[in-house]
Amino acid sequence: xxxxxxxxxxxxxxxxxxxxxxxxxxxxxxxxxxxxxxxxxxxxxxxxxxxxxxxxxxxxxxxxxxxxxxxxxxxxxxxxxxxxxxxxxxxxxxxxxxxxxxxxxxxxxxxxxxxxxxxxxxxxxxxxxxxxxxxxxxxxxxxxxxxxxxxxxxxxxxxxxxxxxxxxxxxxxxxxxxxxxxxxxxxxxxxxxxxxxxxx
Amino acid sequence: xxxxxxxxxxxxxxxxxxxxxxxxxxxxxxxxxxxxxxxxxxxxxxxxxxxxxxxxxxxxxxxxxxxxxxxxxxxxxxxxxxxxxxxxxxxxxxxxxxxxxxxxxxxxxxxxxxxxxxxxxxxxxxxxxxxxxxxxxxxxxxxxxxxxxxxxxxxxxxxxxx
Numbered sequence: 001x002x003x004x005x006x007x008x009x010x011x012x013x014x015x016x017x018x019x020x021x022x023x024x025x026x027x028x029x030x031x032x033x034x035x036x037x038x039x040x041x042x043x044x045x046x047x048x049x050x051x052x053x054x055x056x057x058x059x060x061x062x063x064x065x066x067x068x069x070x071x072x073x074x075x076x077x078x079x080x081x082x083x084x085x086x087x088x089x090x091x092x093x094x095x096x097x098x099x100x101x102x103x104x105x106x107x108x109x110x111x112x113x114x115x116x117x118x119x120x121x122x123x124x125x126x127x128x129x130x131x132x133x134x135x136x137x138x139x140x141x142x143x144x145x146x147x148x149x150x151x152x153x154x155x156x157x158x159x160x161x162x163x164x165x166x167x168x169x170x171x172x173x174x175x176x177x178x179x180x181x182x183x184x185x186x187x188x189x190x191x192x193x194x195x196x197x198x199x200x
Numbered sequence: 201x202x203x204x205x206x207x208x209x210x211x212x213x214x215x216x217x218x219x220x221x222x223x224x225x226x227x228x229x230x231x232x233x234x235x236x237x238x239x240x241x242x243x244x245x246x247x248x249x250x251x252x253x254x255x256x257x258x259x260x261x262x263x264x265x266x267x268x269x270x271x272x273x274x275x276x277x278x279x280x281x282x283x284x285x286x287x288x289x290x291x292x293x294x295x296x297x298x299x300x301x302x303x304x305x306x307x308x309x310x311x312x313x314x315x316x317x318x319x320x321x322x323x324x325x326x327x328x329x330x331x332x333x334x335x336x337x338x339x340x341x342x343x344x345x346x347x348x349x350x351x352x353x354x355x356x357x358x359x360x361x362x
Contacts, residue, residue: 021263028262033255042256049258050266054273055285079285136253154215155250161217169287176212183211186246199245 005069013061020060024053027070030157031077037152038081039088040141048084052076067166074157074167078149085145132193139189147182154179201225206236210243328353 005026011019031052036045055076056063063072140148153159153167161175168175201209206229212218213226230237259265309316332340340353 024263024266028258029255032258032262036256037253045256046259046262046265050262050269053266054270057270058273076285132249132252133254136250140250140253151250155247156253156255161212161215176217179211179215180208183243183246186250187242190246190249191242194242194245194249199249 006065009060009063009065009069013063020057023056023069027073028053030070031073034074034077034152034157035081037140037156038078038145038148039084040137044084048080049077051080055080068163071163071167074153074159075169078167082145082149132197135193136190139186142189143182143185147178147185150175150178151182151186201229203229203233203236206230206233207239210236210240214240214244214247 005023008019008023012023028049032045032049035048035052036042039045039048052073056073063069140151143151149168150164153164154161159167161172164175165172206226209218209222209226213223216223218226230240308314311317328340332338340350340357
């Protein structure tokens with residue numbers, strides 16, 4: 001925890017709401033993006049980010065600086081996101097009326113439906129495939145939850161392996177192994193695109 | 201290190217997470233091995249491609265919605281939603297301890313001598329007295345000898361009336 005964060009948390013513990021607002025302003029974008037990349041839906045991500053800060057507000061007074069404040073935030077954000085994904089999977093339904101989207105909220109089901117219904121991509125789909133943002137999103141989304149979480153913390157939040165180990169409560173060795181597998185999976189998914197675009 | 205080991209270390213090498221000795225040996229290997237050099241190039245390209253997934257911005261009413269949500273949470277009062285923050289193995293371990301204890305307490309409450317058992321006995325006695333009073337009797341001893349009432353009460357009260 002940086003001195004700034006600790007000072008703000010101390011002020012918040014004494015009842016200074018302005019200090020809490022400063023913490024929220026400092027971290028809201030970062031927490032929002034971690035959650036967004038995990039759950040894949042902007043509205044839901046915003047909702048869950050607010051829940052993270054509700055937890056900080058309610059339990060912040062009990063917080064002790066054993067871990068860095070940002071690590072604590074990431075841990076709450078990841079737990080809430082994975083819990084949300086579990087709930088979502090439990091109650092997943094496929095609408096028979098609404099049209100299928102190529103970049104869906106949940107990749108796996110729609111991907112399967114895509115393969116079953118439209119084995120040859122339509123021109124619109126081809127154009128969407130060319131959208132690198134969507135393509136990367138889909139590739140990361142196809143990873144298992146632990147690999148996805150690690151890629152997000154490493155590539156987008158630039159956490160060191162040691163920091164990731166603290167946030168995820170695991171060893172540095174398992175971080176290395178999981179990141180290796182995640183990158184191999186991403187390589188498999190992204191190489192055809194990178195070659196077609198002349199990046200390789 | 202052989203190519204297989206080097207490939208496993210490439211991610212950590214690009215992340216600058218290797219110790220000095222390993223970093224030097226990977227660097228030297230990459231200068232000599234075209235195949236591993238190509239693999240490093242691919243991984244590096246993948247890393248930069250990942251950055252194409254752009255960040256999103258919080259909506260303008262993010263903070264207003266947060267304060268609304270907080271007010272709703274305060275109205276709701278304490279809940280057990282904090283349980284979701286605990287790792288699943290801890291929840292399972294807690295359940296394994298708490299559930300058998302709760303079961304044991306429940307079973308004990310049904311055994312003679314427990315408060316619940318004693319309360320049930322009092323209710324039964326009171327019901328019997330009300331029944332006797334409704335028949336104009338003070339005690340089941342007052343039932344006519346050999347009558348069904350007297351035999352019945354003699355059996356359930358375990359009193360030897362004969």
